[in-house]
Amino acid sequence: MEQQPPPQNRENVASGSRAGAGFAGDLEGAMMGELRDLRVGFIGAGRMAGAVAQGLLLAGEVQAENIFASAPSNRNLEKFQLLPAGTKVLRVMLNLPCEVQSGAILLAQGSCAGEQDVALLKRLLSPCGLVEEAPESYLDIHTGLSGSGVAYVYTFAEALAEGAVKMGMPGDMAYKMAAQTLLGGAKMILETGEHPAVLRSAVCTPGGTTIHALHELEKGTLRATVMNAVEAATTRARELGKR
Incomplete structure (x- = not known):
């Protein structure tokens, strides 16, 4: 798992240009039994890799001394040693809440x-x-949805929260209640x-506060703007993957 992949084989590349971390190595030896002796390698040693490493350590099944990381970019991947033939590589895209064991993780199975x-x-x-497992083509979409989406x-x-502060609620309370509202939803x-549309409708009553507030969000094109953001992040991820 400490060896690193060539740029020419996309099936065997854990790309450092994306926000996710790459996992490569011989997983067969560990199988589904004891994980304490499994060596885990990260290609890309940023905060995302740190979040996953922290989650693994909190679970107590992987030892700290068995976690390795490197920090390449696509520009220097060609300098890496080639992986042996038949090396198993699974590509992963995750997001920052892995740091608190609440991440959204998508993995793709290599050949x-x-x-x-x-x-x-x-x-x-x-x-x-x-x-969740998905085809590799979904990884860039997941970047736009969850990697950047957080x-x-x-x-x-x-x-x-700032809306509540504007109306008179103390900031500390407003941020805590906003966070709990998102968590509960x-x-x-x-x-x-x-x-989500069914749950949203359940909150609305005719002529009530919620439908009036939702009308303001619609006037601000909230949904279209968020969809555009996911598209922009996905497109950028694809561009970075080609470098």
């Missing part, structure tokens, strides 16, 4: 990796948050399985 390897990596990352949420939380989506 040399099997279902057992995917299952092991899911188990390894599960303490960091929600883990910043959109922070921006909305700030605006939500997200939990209801995950636990009920309902479409």
